[in-house]
Amino acid sequence: MLFANKNLKLLSFLALLLILAAFAMVLFYAPIELNMGIVQKVFYFHVSAAWIGMLAFLVAAVCGIVYLNKKQLKFDHIAFSAVEIGLLFTAIANFTGMIWAKPIWNTWWTWDPRLTTMTIMAFTYIGYLLLRRGVDNPEKRARFGSVYAIIGFASVPLTFFSSRLLRTIHPTIFGADTGDMAMIPAMYQTMGVSIIAFTFLFAALLWHRSILAARESELDTLRAQTEALEFGEVLDD
Amino acid sequence: MKDWLHSVRALVWKDLLQEWRSKDMLTAMFAFAILTLFIFNYAIELSPVNRAEIASGIIWVVIVFAGTLGLNRSFTSEQDQGCFDALVMAVPDVSAIYFGKMLTNWLVMLFVSLLILPIYSLLYNQSLFNAGFILVLVLGAWCYSAAGTLIAGMTVQTRMRDLLLPILLFPILMPVNMAVVKAAGGILAGAPLVNVQAWLVLLAAYGIIVTTVSILVFEYVIRE
Numbered sequence: 001m002l003f004a005n006k007n008l009k010l011l012s013f014l015a016l017l018l019i020l021a022a023f024a025m026v027l028f029y030a031p032i033e034l035n036m037g038i039v040q041k042v043f044y045f046h047v048s049a050a051w052i053g054m055l056a057f058l059v060a061a062v063c064g065i066v067y068l069n070k071k072q073l074k075f076d077h078i079a080f081s082a083v084e085i086g087l088l089f090t091a092i093a094n095f096t097g098m099i100w101a102k103p104i105w106n107t108w109w110t111w112d113p114r115l116t117t118m119t120i121m122a123f124t125y126i127g128y129l130l131l132r133r134g135v136d137n138p139e140k141r142a143r144f145g146s147v148y149a150i151i152g153f154a155s156v157p158l159t160f161f162s163s164r165l166l167r168t169i170h171p172t173i174f175g176a177d178t179g180d181m182a183m184i185p186a187m188y189q190t191m192g193v194s195i196i197a198f199t200f201l202f203a204a205l206l207w208h209r210s211i212l213a214a215r216e217s218e219l220d221t222l223r224a225q226t227e228a229l230e231f232g233e234v235l236d237d
Numbered sequence: 238m239k240d241w242l243h244s245v246r247a248l249v250w251k252d253l254l255q256e257w258r259s260k261d262m263l264t265a266m267f268a269f270a271i272l273t274l275f276i277f278n279y280a281i282e283l284s285p286v287n288r289a290e291i292a293s294g295i296i297w298v299v300i301v302f303a304g305t306l307g308l309n310r311s312f313t314s315e316q317d318q319g320c321f322d323a324l325v326m327a328v329p330d331v332s333a334i335y336f337g338k339m340l341t342n343w344l345v346m347l348f349v350s351l352l353i354l355p356i357y358s359l360l361y362n363q364s365l366f367n368a369g370f371i372l373v374l375v376l377g378a379w380c381y382s383a384a385g386t387l388i389a390g391m392t393v394q395t396r397m398r399d400l401l402l403p404i405l406l407f408p409i410l411m412p413v414n415m416a417v418v419k420a421a422g423g424i425l426a427g428a429p430l431v432n433v434q435a436w437l438v439l440l441a442a443y444g445i446i447v448t449t450v451s452i453l454v455f456e457y458v459i460r461e
Contacts, residue, residue: 162411165439
């Protein structure tokens with residue numbers, strides 16, 4: 001029962017292969033950066049994990065919108081699974097960032113827009129999980145979860161924009177002329193492969209977790225039915 | 238549209254009248270605000286030199302904390318008396334409920350600010366009655382009630398209720414907190430409004446986005 005179907009099995013193995021490939025490229029193919037040294041290599045997985053964090057919360061918000069329109073619980077299962085996985089990857093991004101920041105910025109933490117936004121976003125989605133735990137009715141839980149995922153995701157760009165108005169020291173890699181960190185082709189290739197590998201890993205995890213969420217929901221329904229039956233028998237006696 | 242406005246007005250009037258008769262919430266919010274102010278007085282050495290710079294932050298935190306008390310109460314009377322369904326039936330569109338509650342929360346927050354400002358000015362001998370500063374507070378309180386009313390509508394129906402509201406609300410409000418504190422701080426330091434324009438635009442954008450999204454999704458919060 002590890003794999004619910006063939007496609008999922010294929011996707012899972014593909015994700016595993018890609019992750020191994022990305023790992024090998026980071027270790028052996030990507031050069032050691034001149035100024036920062038070996039610690040710069042954490043950057044490949046750091047950026048990929050941060051990307052998955054954002055992607056997961058986007059998926060949750062989109063599934064929220066779809067759920068509110070279609071009222072099919074499977075979209076809620078996907079949204080909930082995406083949030084859980086997104087939180088995990090956000091944590092990975094934050095911790096790998098810290099490992100990099102200590103030698104480079106000489107501090108574990110700084111009030112930079114990206115760090116602040118990521119962390120506030122993580123707290124938004126911890127709130128999402130708490131909100132769900134406070135509601136027993138699955139249909140209502142799905143509704144509230146969807147509403148909160150939508151409003152939470154809408155606030156993320158505003159948080160980023162406002163903290164950027166304050167200040168930034170985070171290196172801008174893409175679309176910047178300042179060149180905080182110049183990348184050579186081998187670095188771009190490694191970056192690309194790790195982002196693709198993480199995306200596949202995310203897809204596989206999301207699929208597994210959604211199936212689990214659907215089973216949990218079935219189990220809850222069965223339990224409720226059994227309890228209702230037992231209660232009925234007690235009444236009959 | 239006329240019906241809608243009429244319902245909003247009736248709702249706001251009902252809530253304000255109910256509050257005015259008991260004054261439970263206003264008294265609690267006011268007392269809480271003053272106590273928070275006193276805590277700040279001892280927690281941060283408010284010397285005349287740094288006082289001017291951090292006044293905006295302190296005032297906003299005091300208003301936000303007191304506002305959370307108010308938000309927590311904004312749906313409890315309906316929830317406890319089981320009048321949600323009646324309320325939903327009474328209005329032409331559920332968005333009127335959101336809008337009415339949002340306006341009430343906004344007005345209550347502004348009322349509390351109105352009480353706090355002269356007291357702060359008196360205690361610290363620093364006048365906060367500045368048109369720009371008040372504009373920032375009005376905008377900030379709008380953003381706060383816009384997000385808060387939506388979240389409170391959900392948390393009141395959960396098991397954890399009061400406990401959950403700040404946990405869900407504060408991360409979403411982070412841009413508002415930054416904008417209000419920076420804009421108000423700039424204004425109190427004597428900067429012209431043009432210098433803090435970006436923050437004011439951010440507040441307006443936040444208010445518009447959150448109010449619009451809330452009106453769209455509020456139906457799913459309230460309807461069984």
